[in-house]
Amino acid sequence: MESFFVRFRNALVLVTVLLLQTILLAVQVRDLRGPSQPDGRKVTLLRSWAVAAVAPFERSTGFIGRTVRGGWANYIDLRHTRQQNSDLEKEVARLRLEQAQFAEDAIQGRRLQALLDFRRQYVTSTVAAQVIGTSGVDSSRVLLIDKGADYGLKPDMAVITPDGIVGKLRDVFPHTAQVLEIDDPSSGAGVILASTRIRAIIHGGPDGKVQIGNLTADSRIKPGEIVLTSGGDQVFPRGLKVGTIESLAPDKDRQLYSLINIKPAVNLSQLEEVLIITATQADLSAQAQQDLAQGEASGEQIKADAKRAADLAAERLPSLTPPPNADGTPAVDPAAAKPGEPPKPVTIVPRTTPVLHPDRYSPGQTPPASTLTPGGQNSNPARATFVPDSSTDSSATAPAPTPRKKPVTPSPSTPPGTPKEPQR
Numbered sequence: 292m293e294s295f296f297v298r299f300r301n302a303l304v305l306v307t308v309l310l311l312q313t314i315l316l317a318v319q320v321r322d323l324r325g326p327s328q329p330d331g332r333k334v335t336l337l338r339s340w341a342v343a344a345v346a347p348f349e350r351s352t353g354f355i356g357r358t359v360r361g362g363w364a365n366y367i368d369l370r371h372t373r374q375q376n377s378d379l380e381k382e383v384a385r386l387r388l389e390q391a392q393f394a395e396d397a398i399q400g401r402r403l404q405a406l407l408d409f410r411r412q413y414v415t416s417t418v419a420a421q422v423i424g425t426s427g428v429d430s431s432r433v434l435l436i437d438k439g440a441d442y443g444l445k446p447d448m449a450v451i452t453p454d455g456i457v458g459k460l461r462d463v464f465p466h467t468a469q470v471l472e473i474d475d476p477s478s479g480a481g482v483i484l485a486s487t488r489i490r491a492i493i494h495g496g497p498d499g500k501v502q503i504g505n506l507t508a509d510s511r512i513k514p515g516e517i518v519l520t521s522g523g524d525q526v527f528p529r530g531l532k533v534g535t536i537e538s539l540a541p542d543k544d545r546q547l548y549s550l551i552n553i554k555p556a557v558n559l560s561q562l563e564e565v566l567i568i569t570a571t572q573a574d575l576s577a578q579a580q581q582d583l584a585q586g587e588a589s590g591e592q593i594k595a596d597a598k599r600a601a602d603l604a605a606e607r608l609p610s611l612t613p614p615p616n617a618d619g620t621p622a623v624d625p626a627a628a629k630p631g632e633p634p635k636p637v638t639i640v641p642r643t644t645p646v647l648h649p650d651r652y653s654p655g656q657t658p659p660a661s662t663l664t665p666g667g668q669n670s671n672p673a674r675a676t677f678v679p680d681s682s683t684d685s686s687a688t689a690p691a692p693t694p695r696k697k698p699v700t701p702s703p704s705t706p707p708g709t710p711k712e713p714q715r
Contacts, residue, residue: 402564405453416570418442422562423467432475432495434458436565439466447526449568455532455556456480456520457565468567472559473533474501481524482533485517493518493533493553501534503551504542514538518553528568532556 296303403419424435438444440463450457450470458472459480471478474495482503483490489509496502503518516536522529537554 399564417566417568418444420468420565420567422565429499430476432458432472432478432499432559433461434470434472434562434565436468436470436567437466438567439464439468441465443569444468444567449527450565451527451531451568452557452562452565454558455534456527457557457559457562459526460567470565473555474499474559479524480527480533481521482518483521484512484536485519487511487516490521490523491551496552501553501555503553504548506549506551507547508541508549512536512539512549512551 418438420436420438422434423437426433434457444460444463446460446463448460450459456473458470458475458478460468461471462469472495473480473493476495476497479492479494481490482493487509489506489512491503491506493501493503514536518533518536520527520529520531520533534553534555537552539549539551542548542550
């Protein structure tokens with residue numbers, strides 16, 4: 292190392308002198324291209340060089356420091372962000388549950404409003420109940436509701452919805468009750484067809500359908516006809532909708548009867564709220580009264596038309612005359628006799644003998660073949676038509692009929708001049 296300084300001593304001295312002179316010049320000379328000081332003077336060249344030399348290191352050091360501080364801040368912020376994200380997700384889930392609950396409450400409110408409007412229209416006292424369970428078996432159609440005897444419920448009270456009837460109460464407990472639906476095989480309700488006014492009884496079928504049995508076949512019953520409660524069962528008020536006729540077919544066991552399937556107006560498998568009628572309204576609404584009045588008027592018109600047709604048929608059919616007694620006396624009508632008077636004989640009106648064709652004769656009165664003329668008119672007095680005497684009282688007793696002679700087989704007609712064969 293000493294040999295280096297000794298060897299290059301002159302050069303090193305020269306470089307040192309030049310460096311000192313440069314530094315001295317830089318202190319005295321000002322940088323004309325550099326920035327100015329507040330007093331307007333320019334910055335010295337040495338200061339500019341020093342700043343230019345130190346600035347890259349400071350820039351690098353500041354970048355590294357900012358990067359480190361930013362990464363740490365981002366890490367800390369990420370931890371807080373993750374926590375905030377978790378909290379926000381929980382809040383969103385809670386709000387969604389509340390929204391679903393509000394939507395369900397809104398739907399339930401609309402259903403309850405419909406129940407309230409229906410109650411105001413038809414009945415005066417009802418109890419609203421929630422369906423909390425079912426029987427769970429196909430052989431029994433029973434619902435469980437959350438109201439019982441504590442709310443005044445009793446067996447055989449009607450259970451309805453705004454759409455139609457559901458069933459009736461079967462077993463009532465203090466806080467709950469069982470509802471027997473109309474599609475249960477052991478249920479029943481009196482109904483009336485809206486247009487034809489035919490009364491019947493509905494019951495549940497073995498396949499879970501509502502049916503009408505024991506009803507004779509009637510061509511007036513058509514699918515789509517509305518079925519209403521008749522009020523005759525003393526359970527359901529009159530005029531409540533039961534459903535519509537879905538199909539009808541002859542009963543396989545009894546050919547004279549029809550088996551009618553009813554589509555219930557209520558979806559019995561999706562019930563949530565029901566109304567139990569505890570007291571019925573004496574008068575129905577104006578619209579219900581008008582509908583029932585129109586139906587009864589149409590039913591009375593149908594009955595009047597049927598009676599008129601029966602009367603016309605009776606007038607056009609011939610009246611039957613009772614046969615005479617064995618001794619030849621005319622028959623009497625005991626129903627027409629007054630108390631204390633002998634029975635009056637029945638008047639027999641003689642019938643006019645129909646006019647026969649000229650070449651036909653009554654049995655036993657055929658003239659000889661020699662006196663017949665083909666195509667000629669009959670002049671035999673035996674074929675004269677009997678005409679009763681108009682002077683005779685029509686209410687007089689008719690003479691006893693004379694016994695008929697044994698008919699003789701008429702001989703076939705032969706041309707004139709042909710000899711007859713003797714009978715054997």
